[in-house]
Amino acid sequence: MKIIFQENFxxxxxxxxxxxxxxxxxxxxxxxxxxxxxxxxxxxxxDGILHLVATFNPKYECKYQSxxxxxxGKFQFQYGRLTVRAKLPKGRGAWPAFWLMGNTExxxxxxxxxxxxxxxxxxxxxxxxxxxxxHTETYNHRIKTDKGSMIKVPDASDNFHDYTLDxxxxxxxxxxxxxxxxxxxxxxxxxxxxxxxxxxxxxxxxLAVGGWYGGAIVDEDFPYHLEIESIKVEQ
Numbered sequence: 001m002k003i004i005f006q007e008n009f010x011x012x013x014x015x016x017x018x019x020x021x022x023x024x025x026x027x028x029x030x031x032x033x034x035x036x037x038x039x040x041x042x043x044x045x046x047d048g049i050l051h052l053v054a055t056f057n058p059k060y061e062c063k064y065q066s067x068x069x070x071x072x073g074k075f076q077f078q079y080g081r082l083t084v085r086a087k088l089p090k091g092r093g094a095w096p097a098f099w100l101m102g103n104t105e106x107x108x109x110x111x112x113x114x115x116x117x118x119x120x121x122x123x124x125x126x127x128x129x130x131x132x133x134x135h136t137e138t139y140n141h142r143i144k145t146d147k148g149s150m151i152k153v154p155d156a157s158d159n160f161h162d163y164t165l166d167x168x169x170x171x172x173x174x175x176x177x178x179x180x181x182x183x184x185x186x187x188x189x190x191x192x193x194x195x196x197x198x199x200x201x202x203x204x205x206x207l208a209v210g211g212w213y214g215g216a217i218v219d220e221d222f223p224y225h226l227e228i229e230s231i232k233v234e235q
Contacts, residue, residue: 058219102201169186
């Protein structure tokens with residue numbers, strides 16, 4: 001396989017904004033409590049590791065602040081292998097995620113018809129449990145039909161692991177450290193409502209606070225640190 005996109009965060013102090021957008025704003029879906037900001041307290045690189053940090057300050061109007069980045073309009077790919085090597089945060093209320101969305105500007109459709117692939121989600125209130133899922137017009141959480149699975153990784157917040165998606169024209173394979181724990185196969189009669197995954201997708205990485213998945217927030221647990229060693233896409 002050939003590497004078509006790679007970030008290893010060596011010899012730099014911040015993300016490459018030729019590849020990444022920094023999203024900011026106060027209102028987000030899923031009942032999340034954070035504001036996303038463009039702040040070096042919440043996003044920095046040290047010793048070759050990208051840190052996305054969620055902070056708590058009761059003096060701020062938005063007391064929970066964090067970081068969300070994506071590659072929309074700068075890098076997208078169709079089929080291949082995505083691997084994110086990361087150590088997940090500790091802290092009740094932390095909700096980190098690595099996920100992909102269909103390029104809505106190209107296909108002119110909205111979620112969920114554009115499709116969503118959740119490579120990794122984690123809640124600090126459920127330490128050691130990793131989930132992966134897909135969302136489509138037919139299969140999505142709003143109508144409680146989304147497809148997904150979970151796996152226990154007891155040291156997910158203590159050690160780095162490889163979170164990998166293998167994506168072909170008829171198969172999605174979700175792996176941790178090279179071992180598959182969940183897959184989705186394209187069925188014979190699937191339409192774009194069931195299988196929208198034959199188009200370019202872009203990458204999103206974020207650290208949310210609270211929300212439907214993150215759960216109850218414990219202020220004493222801040223800051224939350226999501227540490228990313230590398231990101232690689234191969235075809």
